[in-house]
Amino acid sequence: MYSPGLKKLGAEFGLTAGKGRVYGLLEGFPVSMWDGAGTKNMLIYLGEPRDAAEDAQTDLQALLPRELEAYRIMQYELVDDLPLLLVVFHDNPGTLKRIRQFLQEAVPALREAGLSQVYYCAQCGKAFEGAPEIDLVDGTPVPVHAYCQEDFAREIEEDEREEREQLRQESAEALLDGSILKGVLGAFLGALIGSIPWVLIYMFGYLASIGGILIGMGAVFGYKKLSGRVGTACVVSAVVFAALMVPLACYAGEAAILLKEFIAGNLEPLRMSDFGWLFRSITALAEWRESFRQNVLMGYLYAALGLIAFLISKRHGLRNRPAQQSPKDV
Numbered sequence: 001m002y003s004p005g006l007k008k009l010g011a012e013f014g015l016t017a018g019k020g021r022v023y024g025l026l027e028g029f030p031v032s033m034w035d036g037a038g039t040k041n042m043l044i045y046l047g048e049p050r051d052a053a054e055d056a057q058t059d060l061q062a063l064l065p066r067e068l069e070a071y072r073i074m075q076y077e078l079v080d081d082l083p084l085l086l087v088v089f090h091d092n093p094g095t096l097k098r099i100r101q102f103l104q105e106a107v108p109a110l111r112e113a114g115l116s117q118v119y120y121c122a123q124c125g126k127a128f129e130g131a132p133e134i135d136l137v138d139g140t141p142v143p144v145h146a147y148c149q150e151d152f153a154r155e156i157e158e159d160e161r162e163e164r165e166q167l168r169q170e171s172a173e174a175l176l177d178g179s180i181l182k183g184v185l186g187a188f189l190g191a192l193i194g195s196i197p198w199v200l201i202y203m204f205g206y207l208a209s210i211g212g213i214l215i216g217m218g219a220v221f222g223y224k225k226l227s228g229r230v231g232t233a234c235v236v237s238a239v240v241f242a243a244l245m246v247p248l249a250c251y252a253g254e255a256a257i258l259l260k261e262f263i264a265g266n267l268e269p270l271r272m273s274d275f276g277w278l279f280r281s282i283t284a285l286a287e288w289r290e291s292f293r294q295n296v297l298m299g300y301l302y303a304a305l306g307l308i309a310f311l312i313s314k315r316h317g318l319r320n321r322p323a324q325q326s327p328k329d330v
């Protein structure tokens, strides 16, 4: 944006005010000015001297008739290695006077050094005959033919669209090979750890299916912990791992009971090496299968409860988090 004072100053030098900038051609240079936070800023697009030698370096500061401080200049440098000179003035009462001084003394000195002699169109690359025509692009005064402006604007827009698309793809890829994978691992570990109480409860003869709650919660918690986000992939992997872990926990509970009997010495005639055989024969019984089925179904019910409850609380927690700063905000 620009202040009325800056606009007035620009008018003295034949500059236009619009699109948030005071801009135009000054001593042959495409120039734009605007007010910053506690600063006044200026961009000067430098051309080339007519007889410029290859790799000729100009000491831009040495060309100035006064020290930078005399103009209240805080920053005086080329932007991104472009022939674009950024001049930042410290803004307090009297700064407009210093800027006027800079425009009256320093800019002519740059012109005398030949820096506004030859300009090339940013679109077609052809050198301008005489003074360049300019277009304001994102606040930057760019030399571009009037008849090239339309193409130039379109190409910039295409570039920006491509950049956005690339950014979107990159973040999608990062999500796929990074956080989602970690989250799936987390859901697995969470469900696995959540199933331990089930096995213990069952081993001591209580209704173990209530332990399903912890399996469901563990899956969501694990996903969230390792991936840092809760989304569709979280719900899917938590459901899958809870669904796998409930029957496994049920099975492991059964095996744990048998193991306990062995260790307690209640199965004297049988030895530890018979464990596998005995377990298989028990699980082959129709009765056992029926109770197993019921256990698993109950377990699923509780796992669903735990999963949903935890998911809702996590989602709520995420929503209350302050939005992350995007790089565009810098």
Ligand SMILES: [Zn+2]
Pocket (backbone or CB within 6 Å): 121, 122, 123, 124, 125, 126, 144, 145, 147, 148
């Ligand atoms: Zn052109």
